[in-house]
Amino acid sequence: xxGRSGYFRGGTAPYGYRIEKQGRFNKKNHELYEIMIDExxxxxxxxxxxxxxxxGYGSQRIASYLSNQGVKTHKGKNFTNGTINNMIxxxxxxxxxxxxxxxxxxxxxxxxxxxxxxxxxxxxxxSRSKKGVERTVPLNTRGSSLLSGNVFCGHCGGRLTITTNGxxxxxxxxxxxxxPRIRYVCYAKTRHKQCDGQTGYxxxxxxxxxxxxxxxxFDQFNDLPKDSIIEQRYLNQxxxxxxxxxxxxxxxxxxxxxxxxxxxxxxxxxxxxxxLNSDLLNKLYEEAKEKVEQSKEVVRQxxxxxxxxxxxxxxxxxxxxxxKTWSDMYDECGMETxxxxxxxxxHKVKVSRDYEIEIDMAIDFEDFGVCLNG
Numbered sequence: 001x002x003g004r005s006g007y008f009r010g011g012t013a014p015y016g017y018r019i020e021k022q023g024r025f026n027k028k029n030h031e032l033y034e035i036m037i038d039e040x041x042x043x044x045x046x047x048x049x050x051x052x053x054x055x056g057y058g059s060q061r062i063a064s065y066l067s068n069q070g071v072k073t074h075k076g077k078n079f080t081n082g083t084i085n086n087m088i089x090x091x092x093x094x095x096x097x098x099x100x101x102x103x104x105x106x107x108x109x110x111x112x113x114x115x116x117x118x119x120x121x122x123x124x125x126x127s128r129s130k131k132g133v134e135r136t137v138p139l140n141t142r143g144s145s146l147l148s149g150n151v152f153c154g155h156c157g158g159r160l161t162i163t164t165n166g167x168x169x170x171x172x173x174x175x176x177x178x179x180p181r182i183r184y185v186c187y188a189k190t191r192h193k194q195c196d197g198q199t200g201y202x203x204x205x206x207x208x209x210x211x212x213x214x215x216x217x218f219d220q221f222n223d224l225p226k227d228s229i230i231e232q233r234y235l236n237q238x239x240x241x242x243x244x245x246x247x248x249x250x251x252x253x254x255x256x257x258x259x260x261x262x263x264x265x266x267x268x269x270x271x272x273x274x275x276l277n278s279d280l281l282n283k284l285y286e287e288a289k290e291k292v293e294q295s296k297e298v299v300r301q302x303x304x305x306x307x308x309x310x311x312x313x314x315x316x317x318x319x320x321x322x323x324k325t326w327s328d329m330y331d332e333c334g335m336e337t338x339x340x341x342x343x344x345x346x347h348k349v350k351v352s353r354d355y356e357i358e359i360d361m362a363i364d365f366e367d368f369g370v371c372l373n374g
Contacts, residue, residue, distance in 0.1 A: 014092050015074060016045035016112050035097075035110065042112045044071055045093060049113050052088060053120045055336040056343075058128075059084035088125055094118050116318065144335060145182055146207040146342065147349055153186040154352030155197025160184040162203070184351070198353045206351060213359065214342070218327035220370045230316050233367050237316075238306060245302045252295040259288040323363065 013019050018038040021031045044066070051057040051065065059081040067078045087093075095111030097104040106115070151160045164180040185200040262285040268274035269281060305312070326341045333341070347360040 012074075014090055015087065016042045016093065017110075037110060037112060045087065045112050048084060048087060049093075049117055049121055052084075053117055053124065054340055055334075056124075056340045057336075059088070085125075088121050091118065145184070145203045146210060146335070146339060147184065147203075148339070150343060150346060151184055151206070151349045151351060153188065153195060153197050154350040154356065154358060156186065156188045156195035157350075158186055158188040158195065160201070160351070161187050163200070201351055201355060206355060206357075209355060209357060210342070210349060213357075214330065214345070217345075217365055217370055218323075218330060221323055221327055221365070221368065224369060226317075226320055229368055230313060230320060232369075233316050234309070234313050236367065237312060238309070241302055241306045245299065245306065248295065248299045248302055252292070252299050255288065255292045255295050259285070259292050262288050319363070320368070323368075 013035055016038060017035050018041075019033050020036055021033055024032045024034065026032055048062055048066075051062050052059075057065065062084045063079040063081050071079065073079060073083065091103075092098070093111075093113040094115050095106040095108060097107065097110070145162050147160075148162055152158065153160055161184070163183050163185045182203040183200040184203055184206060186195050186197060189195040189197060189199045262281065265274055265276060266278075266281055266285055269276060269278045274281075323345070326344070330338060330341060343362075345361065345363050347362045350358040350360070352358075
């Protein structure tokens with residue numbers, strides 16, 4: 001449909017773009033159509049990715065949101081969850097153009113969504129769609145509980161679900177307000193009795209504990225000198241890769257030696273100097289050869305990681321900036337955004353009796369010099 005030149009080659013432009021002639025002609029003197037960003041529609045595309053990545057909206061909820069705002073597709077119809085899903089997966093929004101199997105480099109003038117945001121959306125989409133894999137990104141971020149989606153029982157390992165149990169009465173300035181009592185409940189405990197832990201935990205109390213942990217982490221992080229931290233993390237990572245490389249090279253040499261021994265035995269069979277079964281020997285040789293190739297590829301990948309120093313530093317710098325952004329906005333943002341921030345820094349929270357918590361972090365804060373127990 002589109003190619004490396006940036007010229008439009010037929011078909012329908014994705015939502016967020018328009019097709020126009022810009023006064024350029026081909027060799028046959030035919031004026032070329034070119035794809036361009038539609039300023040109004042591109043704002044909607046950015047909003048869709050923001051709702052998906054930053055606020056945890058699912059595709060159906062985004063479609064409903066757009067419908068309520070009166071936003072229509074190019075065909076004048078309401079957006080559907082299928083349309084939203086297709087847009088979330090459309091790499092064209094990063095400014096790349098595709099023609100068959102050929103994918104261009106990024107055209108900055110066609111970029112609506114930056115690559116980091118696009119990749120974050122893909123990770124969320126994959127996490128939500130994988131079956132049989134423990135999910136820690138919330139399916140949605142509705143509700144007033146902070147940890148829905150990534151809180152688990154510390155006794156049986158089962159996921160805790162949200163329940164509304166009874167009512168809570170508050171008296172403020174002579175007026176009585178009634179709110180539902182929200183709790184995290186262990187499904188295994190309530191349904192199957194296969195848990196020796198606590199049945200449930202008050203959502204507000206557990207959420208406050210997590211908020212305090214996150215705030216302590218962010219307070220420490222805000223005092224860190226970025227450049228020296230990035231340099232130290234880079235050096236630590238390279239040192240770790242070198243240890244891995246040493247081990248990988250040792251494994252490669254052992255496997256290579258075993259393969260050569262089998263290769264020598266194969267030659268003896270060919271010359272009639274060996275009594276070993278030729279079919280079995282050939283099978284063992286091919287298996288050894290495959291293991292050598294796999295081991296060689298592991299060595300290559302580690303060497304590549306060591307040599308790509310600037311990319312490593314860029315990645316660490318982006319991670320640092322992301323954490324700093326989340327830190328700056330955590331107390332001011334809404335519950336939906338806060339939930340997505342937590343899903344980015346925590347794989348899961350395990351809670352046991354008396355609200356003892358164990359946090360499986362998605363980011364190694366200690367590598368940045370942050371003490372998790374501080």
